[in-house]
Amino acid sequence: MHIPELRNIVIIGAGNVATNLALALKDKGEKIIQVYSRTEKSAKTLADIISSSYTDDLKKINMNSDLYIISVPDSAIIPVLKHLSLKNKFIVHTCGSMDMDILKHASSNYGVFYPLQTFSRNRKADFTETPVCIEANNIAYQEALMNLAKLLSDKVYIINSGKRKILHLAAVFACNFPNYMYRIAEKITENNDIPFDILRPLIKETTGKIMTNSPSGVQTGPASRKDTDTIEKHIDMLSEYPDFKQIYELITRNILNDK
Amino acid sequence: MHIPELRNIVIIGAGNVATNLALALKDKGEKIIQVYSRTEKSAKTLADIISSSYTDDLKKINMNSDLYIISVPDSAIIPVLKHLSLKNKFIVHTCGSMDMDILKHASSNYGVFYPLQTFSRNRKADFTETPVCIEANNIAYQEALMNLAKLLSDKVYIINSGKRKILHLAAVFACNFPNYMYRIAEKITENNDIPFDILRPLIKETTGKIMTNSPSGVQTGPASRKDTDTIEKHIDMLSEYPDFKQIYELITRNILNDK
Numbered sequence: 186m187h188i189p190e191l192r193n194i195v196i197i198g199a200g201n202v203a204t205n206l207a208l209a210l211k212d213k214g215e216k217i218i219q220v221y222s223r224t225e226k227s228a229k230t231l232a233d234i235i236s237s238s239y240t241d242d243l244k245k246i247n248m249n250s251d252l253y254i255i256s257v258p259d260s261a262i263i264p265v266l267k268h269l270s271l272k273n274k275f276i277v278h279t280c281g282s283m284d285m286d287i288l289k290h291a292s293s294n295y296g297v298f299y300p301l302q303t304f305s306r307n308r309k310a311d312f313t314e315t316p317v318c319i320e321a322n323n324i325a326y327q328e329a330l331m332n333l334a335k336l337l338s339d340k341v342y343i344i345n346s347g348k349r350k351i352l353h354l355a356a357v358f359a360c361n362f363p364n365y366m367y368r369i370a371e372k373i374t375e376n377n378d379i380p381f382d383i384l385r386p387l388i389k390e391t392t393g394k395i396m397t398n399s400p401s402g403v404q405t406g407p408a409s410r411k412d413t414d415t416i417e418k419h420i421d422m423l424s425e426y427p428d429f430k431q432i433y434e435l436i437t438r439n440i441l442n443d444k
Numbered sequence: 445m446h447i448p449e450l451r452n453i454v455i456i457g458a459g460n461v462a463t464n465l466a467l468a469l470k471d472k473g474e475k476i477i478q479v480y481s482r483t484e485k486s487a488k489t490l491a492d493i494i495s496s497s498y499t500d501d502l503k504k505i506n507m508n509s510d511l512y513i514i515s516v517p518d519s520a521i522i523p524v525l526k527h528l529s530l531k532n533k534f535i536v537h538t539c540g541s542m543d544m545d546i547l548k549h550a551s552s553n554y555g556v557f558y559p560l561q562t563f564s565r566n567r568k569a570d571f572t573e574t575p576v577c578i579e580a581n582n583i584a585y586q587e588a589l590m591n592l593a594k595l596l597s598d599k600v601y602i603i604n605s606g607k608r609k610i611l612h613l614a615a616v617f618a619c620n621f622p623n624y625m626y627r628i629a630e631k632i633t634e635n636n637d638i639p640f641d642i643l644r645p646l647i648k649e650t651t652g653k654i655m656t657n658s659p660s661g662v663q664t665g666p667a668s669r670k671d672t673d674t675i676e677k678h679i680d681m682l683s684e685y686p687d688f689k690q691i692y693e694l695i696t697r698n699i700l701n702d703k
Contacts, residue, residue, distance in 0.1 A: 201664075258669065258671070259671055259673065259674055260671065260673060282666075282674045282677060282678075301642060301643070301645070301646055302645065302646055302649055303646060303649055303650055303653070303662075303664050304664075305653065305662060305664075308653065310649060311649075314645045314648075315645055316642045316645055316646075340642075340645070342642065344638075348636060348638055350677070350681065351632060351633065351636045351638065351681070352633065352638060352642065352643075353674075354632060354678050354681055354682070355628075355629040355632045355633050355638075355643060356629070356643065356646055357665055357666065357678065357692070358625045358626070358628045358629040358632070358688075358692075359625065359626055359629040359643045359646055359647050359650070360646050360647065360650045360664070360665065361663070361664060361665030361666075361667065361668065361699070362622075362625045362691075362695050363621075363622035363625050363626070363647075363650060363651075364650055364653075364654070364659050364662065364663055364664070364665075365659075365663065365695055365698065365699055365702075366617045366618065366621045366622045366625070367617070367618060367622070367654055367659035368659040368660055368663065368702070369614075369617045370614040370615070370617040370618040370659075371658060371659050371660065373610060373613060373614045373617065374610070374611065374614045377607060377610045379603075379607055379610065379611060379614075381658070381659075383560060383575045383599075383601065383611065384560070384611075384614060384615065384618045385654065385655055386560070386561065386573045386574055386575055386599070387560055387561055387562060387575075387615055387618055387619050388618050388619065388622075388651055388654055388655075389573075389651060389655065390561055390562055390569060390570075391562055391618070391619045391622060391623055391651075392622075392647055392648060392650075392651040394562070394564065394567065394623075395623070395626055395644070395647055396644055396647075396648065399630060399640070400623050400624075400626035400627040400629075400630050400640075401627055401630065403562075403564060403623065404620070404623055404624065404627065405460075405562050405563075405564075405619070405620060405623070406616055406619065406620030406623075407541075407616065407620075408620065409620065410517065412517070412518055412519065414518065414519060415518055415541045415612075418541060418609070419541075419613050419616065422609065422610070422613050423613070428698055428701075429617075431694060432621075432694060432695065432698065433616070433617075435690060435691060435694055436621050436624055436691065439624065439687055439691065440620070440624055442687075443624075443627070
C-alpha cells in the first residue's frame with residue numbers, strides 16, 4: 186500500500202482551532218503553504234505567525250497542496266464546501282459534530298482530524314497531550330493522517346463519525362458546562378465582594394482528583410451526603426438568583442437520585 | 445495582648461476533613477492528644493496514623509487541651525455540642541455552612557477554621573495551597589487561630605460567618621457540580637464503549653485556563669457561539685437520557701442568555 190505524504194498543507198479557517206493546529210504543525214516542521222479566512226485581516230494575522238501566504242478568496246485556494254484542513258465554524262462548513270472542488274486532493278475537517286461524509290462532494294479522498302481540546306487563540310495548547318480523533322474514507326489516507334496526527338500528539342484514536350459525535354456531546358459536559366459552573370461561582374463571590382481567586386485551589390484539586398479517579402468515586406458536597414438542611418439553606422440564599430437557583434435544584438436532585 | 449498558644453489539640457471527628465487536617469497538623473509538629481469518633485474503629489484508624497489516643501465516648505474527651513476542633517458532618521455538630529462543656533477552652537468547627545455562634549454554649553472562646561477544599565480520606569491534600577477561612581469571637585483567639593492557620597497554609601483569610609456561607613455555596617458550583625458534569629460525561633462515553641480517559645486532557649486544560657483567566661472570558665462550546673444546529677443535534681442524542689437532557693437544556697439556555 187502506498188501511503189501518501191502530507192507535506193504541503195492549506196488551512197481553511199483562522200479561528201481558535203485553526204490557529205492552535207497551524208502552530209503545532211509548524212512546530213513539527215510541516216509546511217503550511219496557505220491560510221484562508223473569510224476576512225483578510227484574520228487570514229493575514231495567522232499567516233504572519235506561521236510565515237505562509239494567505240487569501241480571503243476561496244477561488245484562489247492553492248490547488249497544489251497534499252492536505253486541505255477545513256477548520257471553520259460548523260455552520261460555515263457547508264457554504265465553504267460549495268466553493269471547493271479538489272478532485273482527489275485529501276481534505277479533512279476538524280469538527281466534532283459533523284459527519285465525515287459531508288466532504289464527499291469536495292474530493293474523492295476525505296477524512297476527519299478532530300482534536301478533543303478547548304482552544305483559545307491567545308493560549309497555546311499542549312498538542313502533545315491533546316487526544317486527536319481521526320478517520321478517513323480509505324486506508325491509505327487514514328494511515329497518512331495517522332502519521333501526521335502522531336507527529337503532533339501522543340494520543341491518536343481512530344474514531345468513526347458516530348462515536349465522535351458522542352465524544353463531542355460528552356465534551357460539552359466535561360468542559361463547557363463546568364466552565365459555566367465556575368462563572369456562577371464567580372458571580373456569587375464577586376457580588377459579595379469576595380475574590381474569585383479564593384476558589385481556584387478548590388477547582389484545581391477537584392480536577393486533580395479526576396485525573397486519577399472516576400468522577401463517580403469522588404463526588405462530594407451536600408447533595409452527595411444527603412445533607413438536606415444545607416441544601417435548603419443554599420436554596421434560600423439563591424432567592425435573588427432565580428436562574429442559578431433552578432440550576433442548583435436540578436443538579437442537586439440528580440445527585441440525590443444518583444446510584 | 446496575650447495570644448494563647450495552641451499546643452495540644454483534640455480532634456472531634458475522623459472523616460475526610462478531620463483526617464486531612466490532622467495529618468497536616470502533625471506534619472507541622474503540632475501535638476494531637478486525642479481523636480474522638482462516634483465509631484471506635486474510625487477513631488482508632490485516624491489515631492493510629494497520627495499516634496494519638498482515641499475515644500468513642502464524648503464523656504471521655506480530654507479536658508486539658510488548648511484547642512478542640514469539631515469536624516463532624518454538619519448534622520452531627522449540634523448533637524455533639526450537647527455533650528461538650530469546655531468552659532473557657534477554645535473550640536472551633538470546620539464547617540462552611542454553620543454560624544460560629546452555634547459554639548457559644550460549649551465555651552466562652554470559640555471560632556471557625558474552614559479549609560476551602562475538597563478532601564478525600566485516601567488522598568492527602570496539599571494544605572499549603574488550601575485557603576483557610578478563620579474567625580473567632582475575640583481578638584486574642586483570632587490571633588492564635590491565625591498563627592495556627594498560617595503554619596498550615598499560605599492562604600489564610602479572616603472571613604465572617606455570612607461570607608463563609610456564601611463561599612460554601614459558591615464552592616458547590618465550583619467543585620461538586622463540575623464533578624457531576626464529569627460523571628455525566630463518564631456515563632455517556634462508557635455507555636458507548638469510549639474510555640472516559642480520552643476526556644481527561646480536555647478537563648485538565650479547561651481548569652488550566654481558569655487558573656489565570658476569568659471563567660467569563662474563556663467560555664467555549666455550542667451555546668457560547670450560539671450554534672443552535674449543534675445544540676439541537678445534542679438534544680436529540682440525549683433522548684435516551686431524559687435527566688441529562690434536562691440539564692443540557694437548562695445550562696445551555698443560561699449560557700445563551702448570558703451577557
